[in-house]
Amino acid sequence: MTYFNANLIWRFCKWHNKCRNTKSISSLVGSIPSLFGKNVYVSHVLYTSEATNSNKPSSSWKDSKTLNYFALLDIPEKFNIDKQQLYKNFQSKMRENHPDKYSTPSHTKQQYNDAVFISSQLNRAKQVLESPLWRAQHLVMIRKHQQSSSERQSHDEDILTEETKITDQNFLFEIMDTRLQVEDYGSKNDVAKLDQLLQENSQRMEHIISLIQKEFDQTKPHLFTIKELLAKLTYFDRIEAEIKEQLPAR
Structure with a gap:
């Protein structure tokens, strides 16, 4: 049995809050629909752990608009995507909308600014x-938006809240144990x-991803289940980043 003292638990809680701290991607406003066309829009806020602190999540996902990235890159709206097709479509659209193409005197400043914006959204x-x-x-955000109010399950209503709470104590202690091992091996430069930790963590991530894929393959995906899986995947994603920070450049 593994025992943890109060100091270690406190350190874990600080790290735990990093994983739960989600921010919204910038909303799109003004004349943007004329640039992409209305079909690439979906009303929602996309939460990620990598967004900037300057953009805080809206209190309601219905209050903001961001692009439907599947539609923007002409990719089928599903979890299991063809990455080769993704990169091919991305390169094609970037060639068409690259700012350098609109930097000549024959183009207006507005055309150039539009190209800068479009290329930034394509990259995102x-x-x-x-x-x-x-x-x-x-x-998940797209699926949630597509559901009618009668289709939404009551326990799915918090799917877009700012924080995701994990009540599985065994999982949390497993994460804490792994996190402490990362610190320990990192301090000893034990590559x-x-x-080994990186490989084990990757296997856990692949398992979670397979469960997410299985859920999305359902006729009516259970969004609450996907939300819980995403919360766990977020922890593993953070651990992967911290392990890589400890490893020497390769």
Whole structure:
């Protein structure tokens, strides 16, 4: 049996709050619909752990608009995507909308500014869709928006809240134990042990991703279940980042 003292638990709680601290991606306003077309919009706020502190989540997901990145890159709206098609479509659209193409005297400043904005959103779309974690978050928001009020299950109503609470104590202690091992092996520069932790963590992530895929494959995905899986995947994603920070550059 593993025992944890109060100081270790306090340190874990500080790290735990980092994983729960989610921020919204910037809302799109003004004349943006004319740039992309109305079909690429979905009313929601996309929460990620990587967004800036300057943009706080809306109190209601219905209050904000962000792009539907699947539609923007002409990718089928599903969790299991063809990444080769994703990159192919991204490159094609970037060539078409690259700011350099509109920097000549024959183009207006507005055309150039539009190209800058579009290219930034294309880059963001690729970044979100190539990440299983962010792609799943994005797809959950879209699925939630597509449901009618009568279809929404009562226990799914908090799917878009700012914080996701995990009540599985065994899981939380497993995360704490792994987190402390990362600190320990990192302080000792034990690359072999860190590599082993990275491999084990990757296996856990793949397992969670497979469960998310299975849930999305259902005719009516259970959003609350996906939310819980995403919360766990967020922890593993953070652990992966911390392990890589401890490893030497390769």
